[in-house]
Amino acid sequence: MKPLPSTLTRHIIRSQAAHPGATGEFSLLMAQIGLVGKMIANDLRRAGLVNILGTTGGTNVQGEAVKKLDEIANESFLKVFQYSGLVCALVSEEMEKPVHLPENWPTGKYMLLFDPLDGSSNTDVNMPLGTIFSILRHDGKGLPTEAEMIRKGTKQEAAGYIMYGSSTMLVFTAGHGVHGFTLDPEIGEYYLSHENIQIPSRGRVYAVNEGNAKKWPECTRKFVEYLKASDKQTGRPYAGRYSGCLVADVHRMLLGGGLYLYPAEVDKPEGKLRLLYEANPLAMVVEQAGGKASTGTMRILDVEAKSLHQRVPLVIGSRDDVTLAEDFMLGVR
Ligand code: AHM
Ligand code: MG
Numbered sequence: 001m002k003p004l005p006s007t008l009t010r011h012i013i014r015s016q017a018a019h020p021g022a023t024g025e026f027s028l029l030m031a032q033i034g035l036v037g038k039m040i041a042n043d044l045r046r047a048g049l050v051n052i053l054g055t056t057g058g059t060n061v062q063g064e065a066v067k068k069l070d071e072i073a074n075e076s077f078l079k080v081f082q083y084s085g086l087v088c089a090l091v092s093e094e095m096e097k098p099v100h101l102p103e104n105w106p107t108g109k110y111m112l113l114f115d116p117l118d119g120s121s122n123t124d125v126n127m128p129l130g131t132i133f134s135i136l137r138h139d140g141k142g143l144p145t146e147a148e149m150i151r152k153g154t155k156q157e158a159a160g161y162i163m164y165g166s167s168t169m170l171v172f173t174a175g176h177g178v179h180g181f182t183l184d185p186e187i188g189e190y191y192l193s194h195e196n197i198q199i200p201s202r203g204r205v206y207a208v209n210e211g212n213a214k215k216w217p218e219c220t221r222k223f224v225e226y227l228k229a230s231d232k233q234t235g236r237p238y239a240g241r242y243s244g245c246l247v248a249d250v251h252r253m254l255l256g257g258g259l260y261l262y263p264a265e266v267d268k269p270e271g272k273l274r275l276l277y278e279a280n281p282l283a284m285v286v287e288q289a290g291g292k293a294s295t296g297t298m299r300i301l302d303v304e305a306k307s308l309h310q311r312v313p314l315v316i317g318s319r320d321d322v323t324l325a326e327d328f329m330l331g332v333r
Helices: 008-017 025-046 068-081 120-125 210-215 218-228 246-256 275-288 319-329
Strands: 055-059 065-067 087-092 110-118 129-137 158-164 168-173 178-184 189-194 205-207 259-262 292-294 314-317
Touching: 008 025, 008 178, 008 189, 025 068, 025 110, 025 129, 025 158, 025 168, 025 178, 055 068, 065 068, 065 120, 068 087, 068 110, 068 120, 087 275, 110 120, 110 275, 120 129, 129 246, 129 275, 158 246, 158 275, 168 189, 168 246, 168 275, 205 246, 210 218, 218 319, 246 259, 246 275, 246 314, 259 319, 275 292, 275 314, 292 319, 314 319
Parallel strands: 087 110, 205 259
Antiparallel strands: 055 065, 110 129, 129 158, 158 168, 168 178, 178 189, 259 314, 292 314
């Protein structure tokens, strides 16, 4: 009889056993994130059949049009976590303020920060989407204040993403390597399909919205032109691949190498992506896999966090490719 490949549940139980002091709360938290992923994947699969494509007519805290699926994905997190007793704070791209958890309800020590549906311009065209999450720990008494949720990326306990592509994958790190689990939709279980992922030190693919090139500083334009220039020795030109979904592009780089950029613009030096629930968690994953994540001038995980929805420029992927981007952006090349 062939042994059952490791499931997410078994993997979590095994990792928990390696930490004698563990209470099991983190294991439950990860299992519940897996459940949210299944709920969102299920909604995405049926979206075109049950009238949940398109926008709600509202705008979010960032002033962006809210897609019906953005709202549904956010609600999936709230339904699973609000009364779970596993978290003491929930922060989402879709909500200006953290969710108010009932004072007299049991809470856990974890704070969960998330982008429920990343790449939502892809919803109506059957393209890949993602969910990104960052897990922090609250050691104080009672519910944390908003200031306690705003932390540097180095303070994350765990982080990861779920990718809804041709299959659904949960990829995460708790600080001991990065593991990827593929959902078997027939059984409803995640199986360990990508153990201890290591990102190649250099790739041959870049992902960036080049429609914005005129808005970039000269150094960024020079860098992207460099990637496109032909040079057999260095393996250039790089291939361009941009999906409109950060999770999908980072996932490609994680497995095959290369880099993703959403760089600073001259009139928008803070970039587009959000630090706490997009850049920080993906930076932790990519660093744990041996890669690098930078603003272009400094390590993402060292960026001082000042507000919940703070934006940050992002260059992420293979170590050597990100270092090269920094050389251009710092004016060394
Ligand atoms: P979102 O969280 O509102 O979906 O925004 C983040 C997305 C990324 O997934 C993607 O890489 C980028 O924004 C696309 O932006 P643009 O359309 O400006 O290229
Ligand atoms: Mg996003």
